[in-house]
Structure formats: structure tokens, C-alpha cells
Amino acid sequence: MRTNHLLILITFGLFIFSYGCKNKTGKNQQEEAITVTPRNTDITPANAYNDLFLDTSDVNKFISQQKLNDTLAKRLISFYNARNFQYAWFDGQGLNEQAYGFRSLYDYSVDTSENNKALEYRLNAMMNGDSDSAASPRDANIVKTELQLTQRFINYFLNNGTDRSVEGLEHTVPATKEELLKKAEAILKDKNRNDINNNYTALTKSLEQYLDIAKKSPWDTVIVEKKKRYKKGDSTALIGWVKKRLQITGEYPEKDTTTVFNDGLENAVKVFEATHGHTPKGIITDTLLREMNVPAIKLVERMVVNLQRMIWAPSTPEGRLILVNIPEFALHVWKGKNKEFDMPVVVGKEGKSTTMFSGNLNQVVFSPYWNLPNSIVREEVLPAMARNKNYLSDKNMEVTGERNGLPVIRQLPGEDNPLGKVKFLFPNSFNIYFHDTNQKYLFQKDQRAFSHGCIRLGDPVKMANYLLADNNTWTAERIDSAMNSGKEKYVRVKDPVPVLITYYTTWVDEGGKLQFREDIYDHDTYMARKLFTDPK
Secondary structure (H helix, E strand, C coil), X not given: CCHHHCCCCCCCXXXXXXXXXXXXXXXXXXXXXXXXXXXXXCCCCCCECCCCECCHHHHHHHHHHHCCCHHHHHHHHHHHHHCCCECCCEECCEECHHHHHHHHHHHHCXXXXXXXXHHHHHHXXXXXXXXXXXXXXXXXXXXXXXXXHHHHHHHHHHHCCCCCCHHHHHCCCCCECECHHHHHHHHHHCCCHHHCCHHHHHHHHHHHHHHHHHHHCCCCCCCCCCCCCECCCCECHHHHHHHHXXXXXXXXXXXXXXXXXXXXXXXXXXXXXXXXXXXXXXXXXXXXXXXXXXXXHHHHHHHHHHHHHHCCCCCCCCCEEEEEEXXXXXXXXXXXXXXXXEEEEEECHHHCCCCEEEEEEEEEEECCCEECCHHHHHHHHHHHHHHCCCHHHHCCEEEEEEECCEEEEEECCCCCCCCCCXXXXXXXXXXXXXXXXXXXXXXXXXXXXXXCCCEEECCHHHHHHHXXXXXXXXXXXXXXXXXXXCCCEXXXXXXXXEEEEECCCEEXXXXXXXXXXXXXXXXXXXXXXXXXXXXX
């Protein structure tokens, strides 16, 4: 936990509204009289962002039982008045994106003044699937978790030492659905949008460009023929359409709109490929045409959704940071504002349940055992054992016990182990970690989301050497020996490195290029249905 990691939480529609400047006697903001926001009865189940509502008596009971001071009690009531007592951190599916975002931010930040272990236990259970995923508004466990998260959120906000308004606090979590264009315009009109973080600011500039396109000059779509390819030298009417399409978004700066596939178009197609996660080849494919066909208004929607996520991102630390963006299939290692290196990754279904979480990478495990998840034991291993009595020995596996009626099975270190020769642990609610893989061919694909596995690294040797560089006893030769020893070995990282896992399908990279990626787990789609009255 580090003081320089604090984030000032800011909202889409942050208005200039002071809830109490310092008075003449020098009292601080928390000692000032609190203005309670009137209850917003315009919010109804039909237009609410979340589909669950609290009973007002639950809030009053919580205030009494927790013996909240006057400032916190009024802020809690004001927070829920602004939402008409709509849940902030849950919807009918369970914890929502904002809950994951705030949990990640809180874990990452310096604020440890409130350490509610019971709350942490419940959040862990809810996030890793140990409890029912659906949420009932009358479930006492859900009610308590909701109100404790809000209490934590208000304390975090107040303890930041910020002069942000109470209205900013109350609107950080969306309360109502809105028309997409109105939501986008509100973001651009927000005078405080440049104060959030560099990523947010950069994406709002791209939002301005694409919102203007969507309003004034949206592109037409074309019929895409399967497996059709066009390369330099080809000539067809479709080439003219591609030139016009890429002129609108800036990849093709030339005024030429002829039907000939020339050098300039080849370069423009390579730029488009690179900014959409493809290996640049300068060839127009059916896949590329489908991406060019995506309407500008849909891209505006995607930007607004991702800006909502970026609100919860921590500020750039002064020290080291390992950042993984799931839809990008990439890992980035930073030291302050300087990037140390990038690395391709393969992601698995274990990352589907969240859009953001964090941890501290504190251990390297050489020649690891693979402890098989219960789901794999139940659905794959037991049927295989029934067919082949030698299945476990053939797969270099062994039974180490029994839990809940299932055998506990692990695979020994070796060439067939799916964790490869090393794994990297950063404790988190989702039991996700980095690891090597024995399936290196997966990194040859542009789309690298597969069924099993946590986050597989393209160059685990480089990562091991990087993390242990300050440990003189762990030379490159010793690391190589440990990776190939066949004996599991845990090594602590002297200075644990923060890890941040994100889910951004559009962002502006450090080179100023707008990037788009596929919504591989449909998080954007789900968020858009909640945010907008007219999802695209």
C-alpha cells in the first residue's frame, strides 16, 4: 500500500457543487453542516441503472446499529436519496462492475483506516463464486454488504483530502439509464473530465471525434463476402468504399477515392489492423471489413462504457506496475511513466467474471504442481478415469485427498503440466495467477482467449528474471535450473509488484493511437444495456 497510489474519484457528470467550504473558524469539511440531497423519486425500476432497491428502514437500522457519526449518517442518507434507494453495488446478477472497480481501487490504494475482515470474507465469497450469484434485495447478507461498501466508499472519498463535491460522490455510480448521445455529450461538457487520469482524458478526446462523426458523417456499410481478400494492385468498387471509410477516421489521409488498391491504402489498412489487434499485413479481409462496418455510434457507445470503467483506475504509481488488459491479450510492465516491456498473454475463462481487480505479485513458483479445479475433475477427469484405469498415471497425476465427495488431484511438474515451468502468484479474490504454458502455439493467434487456464505468459523466463533481478542468489542460470528441476520451489519477491487486471475494449495507447478490441466476454454489451435507454 502506497500513499502515491491514491485516486481522486470523479464522475461522468461531476458538477461544481460545494457541500461545505472551510468556514471562518477553520473547521474542516467533515465538521461542516451537511446538506442532504432530496430524495429523487424520478428514479423508478423502469429507468434505474440497477434493478434492486433498498428499504429505507434497512438504511436507518444500519446507521443505528453501526453507530455512525452525524456526518457519515447524513452522507449515507444523501447518497441513497440521490439514487431513490437503488442499490449502488449490486444488481440482480450479483456484485456489479462498480463493486469490482471500487474493490480493486481500495485494495490498491493507501487507505487502510477501515479494515472490515467480515466484509472482505463476504466479498471474496461473492467474487469467486462460493455464494449464489443472484442477489435478492431482501437478503440480509446482501443488504449488509451493500451498506458497508457504501460506508467504505464515503470514508474513502472523505479521507482523500479532496475538495470534490458531495454530488460528485453521489453520482460516481450511475443511477439511471440515459440516451447514449446525451450521456456522451454530458461527458464532454464536464469541466472536470481532465482531472481524472490521463487515460480518461485521452479517450474523451477520441469520443469527441467519433461523436462528431456519428452526428454528421457516419459511414455506410457494405455487404461482406466470406473469405474474400483484397491486396495491393487489386481494383474493385469495394476499394473505393474502404478508402472513404478510412478517410473519415483518419487512417487514410489521401484525398484519392479511386478503386485501385495502392501503396497509401496498404499503409492505411496496416494502421487499421494494428489498432484493432491484428498483425499488420496490409490485406483487406472479411474480418477487417466487418470491423469497418461497425457504425460510428456503436463505437461511441463502446467509448462511454470504457470511460465508466476508467473512473475506477488508480493513478500511475511511481514504482513498478504490471498491467494486463484482457481484451488486448497483452501485459505491460511500467516503472512510473516509463514502460519497461510488453508481453503477449493468453487468457482463460477464469477472468470472465470481472472487469478489474488488483493484487501484489509476491511469489515465483518454479516447477509447479497443477492443482486441478473441481470443475475439471468432475467434468473431465472422472469420466476419463472411468474409461481408462491408468488415466492418472498416463497424465502424470496423483490423488492427494478428498473434498466434498471429489478426489483432490494434482499434476506433477513436467512437460505435460499446463502451468509449464513457472507460475507467479498475486493473491486475489479470483484465484488468478500468471503462468507458463506447454501450449506455446496459442501465442501465434491474434485472438487468444481459450477455455482453461489463468493468464499464460508469452515469455515467463523474462518475467522471472525481471522479478528476481534484485536477488543476487537468483541468477539467470539458477532460474533456468529451477524451471527444469521437476521439484516445486517457492521464491519470495523482495519488493512485491502491484498487478492490475483491466478490461478495456477501447483506449488510447502511449503513442496516442486509439485502440479497439473485441468484447470477448460481453461485458460491454451487459453494461450498455444498463447504462443506456437505446443501447446500440
